[in-house]
Amino acid sequence: MGDGVIIGVFDSGIWPESESFNDKGLGSIPSRWKGFCQSGQNFDPATHCNKKLIGARYFIDGFLAAYGKPFNATELGDFLSVRDAYGHGTHCTSTAGGSFVNNVSLSGLALGTVRGGAPKARVAMYKVGWEGGVVSSADILKAFDEAIYDGVNVLSISLGNDLPLYPEFDKRDVIYYGSFHAVASGITVVCSAGNSGPGCWKSGGCGTLGHFCCS
Secondary structure, eight states, X not given: OOTTOEEEEEESOBOTTSGGGOOTTOOSOOTTOOOOBOOBTTBOXXXXXXXXXXXXXXXXXXXXXXXXXXXXXXXXXXXXXXXOSSSHHHHHHHHHHOOOEEEEEETTEXXXXXXXXXXXXXXEEEEOEETTTEEEHHHHHHHHHHHHHHTXXXXXXXXXXXXXXXXXXXXXXXHHHHHHHHHHTTOEEEEOSOXXXXXXXXXXXTTOXXXXXXX
């Protein structure tokens, strides 16, 4: 069930009120955990983090450096915080480590219990996606560094380049670099092998912007 495991997620943020992140039946936060929850727009660590959602941070400096114009998160429908404006990060986090939620259905159909792959695992969100799914290579690499230091056991990363990738090593995709350091530190990295949705845009080298799509 993932008890004792900490899953870090790189994505568009998280909606902490989701019942998938309830901490019912969970014990104390693992003592090895060095991470924290970062305050921001519509996100208060004191009320939005618990024994399930134990980490919540956002990385935007690389995005702002490459954006090239004023960034008004509110006007763009985003939040200058770890809060998820698009749902992709919340969806991926609950899929990986969502808690048990009873009496769930789709418009009254298929009533049952929903859960993530590891419902007793703790989760930590590292928001790197902005303005509907724009990501910066620099922010991704910074998130890797911080997640490794924080003490995650698994990294779930559902973002990446469009297909096709180069046969052996695609230098456009910095996920490779960060993943190497994470695996070398004993962390399992689970990520999409590229994205080929209709909204994707091929990213450039380090420090440039690119879009990610649901994988």
